[in-house]
Amino acid sequence: MSSDDERDEKELDITSPEVVTKYKSAAEIVNKALQVVLAECKPKAKIVDICEKGDAFIKEQAGNMYKNVKKKIDRGVAFPTCVSVNNTVGHFSPLASDETVLEEGDMVKIDMGCHIDGFIALVAHTHVIQDGPITGRKADVIAAANTAAEVALRLVRPGKKNHAVTEAIQKVAEAYDCKIVEGVISHQMKQNVIDGSKSFLSVSTPETRVDDAEFEENEVYAIDIVASTGDGKPKLLDEKQTTIYRKDESIHYQLKMKASRFIISEIKEKFPHMPFSARSLEEKRARLGLVECVNHGHLQPYPVLFEKPGDFVAQIKFTVLLMPNGSDRITSHTLQELQPTKTIDDPEIKGWLALGIKKKKGGGKKKKAAKKAGEKGEASTEAEPMEASSNAQE
Numbered sequence: 001m002s003s004d005d006e007r008d009e010k011e012l013d014i015t016s017p018e019v020v021t022k023y024k025s026a027a028e029i030v031n032k033a034l035q036v037v038l039a040e041c042k043p044k045a046k047i048v049d050i051c052e053k054g055d056a057f058i059k060e061q062a063g064n065m066y067k068n069v070k071k072k073i074d075r076g077v078a079f080p081t082c083v084s085v086n087n088t089v090g091h092f093s094p095l096a097s098d099e100t101v102l103e104e105g106d107m108v109k110i111d112m113g114c115h116i117d118g119f120i121a122l123v124a125h126t127h128v129i130q131d132g133p134i135t136g137r138k139a140d141v142i143a144a145a146n147t148a149a150e151v152a153l154r155l156v157r158p159g160k161k162n163h164a165v166t167e168a169i170q171k172v173a174e175a176y177d178c179k180i181v182e183g184v185i186s187h188q189m190k191q192n193v194i195d196g197s198k199s200f201l202s203v204s205t206p207e208t209r210v211d212d213a214e215f216e217e218n219e220v221y222a223i224d225i226v227a228s229t230g231d232g233k234p235k236l237l238d239e240k241q242t243t244i245y246r247k248d249e250s251i252h253y254q255l256k257m258k259a260s261r262f263i264i265s266e267i268k269e270k271f272p273h274m275p276f277s278a279r280s281l282e283e284k285r286a287r288l289g290l291v292e293c294v295n296h297g298h299l300q301p302y303p304v305l306f307e308k309p310g311d312f313v314a315q316i317k318f319t320v321l322l323m324p325n326g327s328d329r330i331t332s333h334t335l336q337e338l339q340p341t342k343t344i345d346d347p348e349i350k351g352w353l354a355l356g357i358k359k360k361k362g363g364g365k366k367k368k369a370a371k372k373a374g375e376k377g378e379a380s381t382e383a384e385p386m387e388a389s390s391n392a393q394e
Contacts, residue, residue: 012191014218014321019119019191023220023321026078027121027330029061030114034123034333037081037112041129043104047083048094050102052279054081058114065116078120078194079113080244080277089181089226089234089305089313090124093243093277105130107138109315118192118273122222123331124317133337137229141314143340144176145227147353148202149316152186152225153329154355158217158322162200162210169202169225172349176342179232181313183208183305186223189319192273194222194246203232219322230311236303244302245294246275253296255289263289264298275302326358 014020037054055077062075084092085106094100102108111124126142128134134142148169155165165186173180180203188196198213202225215221228234247267255261262285270280278286293299307313321328344350 014220014323020321020323022116022119023121023319024330025065026062026075026114026116026119027123027319029058030112030121030123031331031333032061033057033081033112033114034110034125037083037110038125038127038333041083041102041108041110041127043102043129045102046098047085047092047100047102048096048098048279050083051081051093051277054110054112055277058112062114062116073117075114075116076274077113077276078115078274079111079122080275080279082109082111082244084109084111084304084313084315087230087307087309087311087313089228089307090315091244091302091304092241093279094241095243095279095283102129107142107312107314109313111315111317113194113274115274120189120194120222120274121319121331122189122194122224122317123319123333124224124315125333126314126316126335128336133339135339136341138312139338139340140176140342141178141227141229141312142335143338143342144173144178145225145314145316146335147176147344147349148172148180148227149223149225149318151349151352152223153318153320153327153357154352156186156200156215156221156223156320156322157327158215160215162198162213162215163204166201166204168349168352171346172344173227175344175346175349176227176340178227178229179203181226181228181232181234181307183234184224184226185210186221186225189220189222194274202226215322217322217324221320221322222317223320224315224317226313226315228307228311228313230307230313232307234305234307234313237306239303241304242301243278244275245278245290245299246302247271247273248297248300249273251297253298255292255296255298257289257292259285259288260292261289264293267293267299324359326356329357 036057040050066073080093082093084090106129113122184202185199188198199210319331
């Protein structure tokens with residue numbers, strides 16, 4: 001292997017400052033995009049319009065970066081904007097013809113992602129369309145997802161095992177009398193890989209298993225927690241609602257239909273690695289071609305699943321870099337004020353929440369750390385978005 005090859009190999013992870021910069025640039029864009037989308041979440045707003053605004057903002061902001069580099073750098077949407085309401089678990093990003101609107105009191109889950117050169121920053125946030133504090137079961141389920149995410153942040157660290165995180169997440173949800181939604185997996189991410197093989201479940205079931213693994217320094221994870229006031233066993237109601245897909249690069253089956261071949265070549269060109277919305281494709285051909293592409297494994301669908309009507313589902317997702325000096329959560333958003341009906345009394349959960357995120361610095365390094373925190377500015381103030389429901393932890 002030449003020294004150039006070795007350098008390329010090395011630059012694929014966060015031991016390279018340039019890679020860290022790309023992750024943080026993607027994070028800055030997606031954090032701003034989340035604010036843009038939240039501002040649009042008002043009664044009678046059309047969901048498809050909100051999704052399109054989120055995606056357009058990410059494309060525009062990412063497009064303004066790395067314009068003048070010799071080698072073209074791919075950048076843009078890493079996960080299409082989804083706006084999933086109340087008992088909808090996720091992945092709701094409808095086609096242009098969809099008329100669904102938001103209503104006062106809706107619990108809205110916003111899920112989105114940006115990448116710079118294949119280095120991905122994902123975020124998901126839950127917001128209720130109302131003024132004043134969130135109370136009752138809505139507050140419980142948001143607090144459950146958020147507290148579980150805070151615990152996961154503290155347990156996803158070098159040397160820890162993935163199954164320990166799964167057990168802790170379930171324990172937190174039970175404390176709020178909520179369930180963790182089955183089938184949600186938090187994955188390691190690498191360049192152009194949104195769902196790496198290293199992962200952990202939010203809840204273990206006989207149907208869903210992941211290999212035992214240990215977290216290591218210089219890894220990147222998207223920690224994804226989805227909690228429900230229902231039974232946590234969502235159902236697919238209508239396959240036609242699925243609009244988000246990802247190309248499976250390992251499948252080489254020769255498609256029969258002309259429309260399918262046209263669609264798959266368009267996808268290979270525009271979205272070789274990242275999930276995409278069917279809205280981005282030529283609609284008539286897409287309708288014809290997508291079915292064959294999915295049936296033969298060329299595309300992996302992200303289905304729209306539902307809990308029972310009347311249930312509330314909350315989601316918190318963030319991207320974390322396992323840096324040598326501790327964990328760096330690069331995507332997040334502050335919650336509304338929560339007044340849950342439950343409080344955290346369990347000493348084990350309190351112990352997890354009390355764990356630090358950064359490693360303690362020694363002597364002469366303190367100034368450097370303070371300077372870094374100052375440079376980070378806004379990001380460092382967002383490191384503890386649990387404030388809204390901190391009453392629940394006292």
